[in-house]
Amino acid sequence: MPVSAAATVAAAAAKALAPPPAFAARATSVEGSPVREILALTQRPGIISFAGGLPAPELFDTEGLRASYDAAFAVSARRALQYSTTEGAPELREAVAARATARGLPTDADDVLITSGSQQALTLITATLIEPGDVVLVENPTYLAALQCFGLAGARVVPVPCDGQGILPDALADLVARERPKLLYTVPTFQNPTGRTLPAARRAAVAETAARLGLWLVEDDPYGDLRYEGSHVPWLAAQPGAEDRTALLGSFSKIMAPGLRLGWLRAPAALRRAAVVAKQAADLHTSTVDQLAAAHYLATVDLDAHIATVRAAYRERRDALQTALSRTLSADCEWNLPAGGMFVWARLPEDHDATALLKTAVAHDVAFVPGAPFYTGPPDPRTLRLSFTTHTPPEIAEGVSRLGHALQEQGGR
Structure with a gap:
């Protein structure tokens, strides 16, 4: 089929176009968040994830916040918008x-x-x-x-x-x-x-x-x-x-x-x-x-009273994680007992790598965040972060059991 002169000119012009300038060096030198990538990986049903630093959604004061938005519009919708x-x-x-x-x-x-x-x-x-x-x-x-x-x-x-x-x-x-x-x-x-x-x-x-x-x-x-x-x-x-x-x-x-x-x-x-x-x-x-x-x-709203409710739930979940880790992992694993917050920091036995373990753990329907991305300079590859806020104590116990099976499969407990 013959090619029109206009098409030939357009093709030649397209070949002659210069590419746009390059991205700024900072845009290509900084990597995306491995935590966000892990969270995307763990969205499938059935997985127990200790990866996200997320508040527990069932503890949100949805009614109080909904009423506050209604009030913001009622007082002055023009100002609110x-x-x-x-x-x-x-x-x-x-x-x-x-x-x-x-x-x-x-x-x-x-x-x-x-x-x-x-x-x-x-x-x-x-x-x-x-x-x-x-x-x-x-x-x-x-x-x-x-x-x-x-x-x-x-x-x-x-x-x-x-x-x-x-x-x-x-x-x-x-x-x-x-x-x-x-x-x-x-x-x-x-x-x-x-x-x-x-x-x-x-x-x-x-x-x-x-x-x-x-x-x-x-x-x-x-x-x-x-x-x-x-x-x-x-x-x-x-x-x-x-x-x-x-x-x-x-x-x-x-x-x-x-x-x-x-x-x-x-x-x-x-x-x-x-x-x-x-x-x-x-x-x-x-x-x-x-x-x-x-x-x-x-x-x-009494925010401090709401925070007290959240603290009570998170304290129970932190303690459930501590109990499950003690029952499941061997003495050559280490972890701390934070007095607050959302995270427990753990360390695997010698010759183990948390990043490698994550692949096995996800296959066992449990996830965490390897510690390596949080370091400046050479990391401790055995470290990992466990967030305890978004699961109930029974779910936490089951998740740690799965983590223990993954660690056994990797050759240690």
């Missing part, structure tokens, strides 16, 4: 400030910026402080999405030596003196992924080092309300010397619902103002209707 200020709804900022003050950190509404989840708060702080090549210090292991955030900013991420209680203050001081970092990122309370909590004395030492050597502190606290035993440890932001250099990140995801995508940033005035400008460039402001609904909820 309209653009808002970048800093956030005044009544929600006031509620956040009141809760922070009640926890021992005097805070005014003007100290608070409402964000689209605390993850955005971290992104805004990173955009404000970090230039390509700047050094960022992190716990090792640390929150995976923080590593992604710093990687996209072009930072050089350096791990701080830690033990079972978190950062070693003397090692931190040596690193700060040697590396001259811009900031230290830490999850000091019920850390993700390890579940450990930094003691008060070490927090004071970290604040002293930051003040003496010149360092920003970024304190991420999404889990602090989920304490099952022991006494509250004051925020790093409340330590002497940390007042003018700490960005405190908080979230409603673990205590109300993650689908709201509501978080907050408390920071010194100059840093907060810069973060406001960065947020204007990112999304103008966080959803107005979600903010107003949350503010109404905080004004009319």
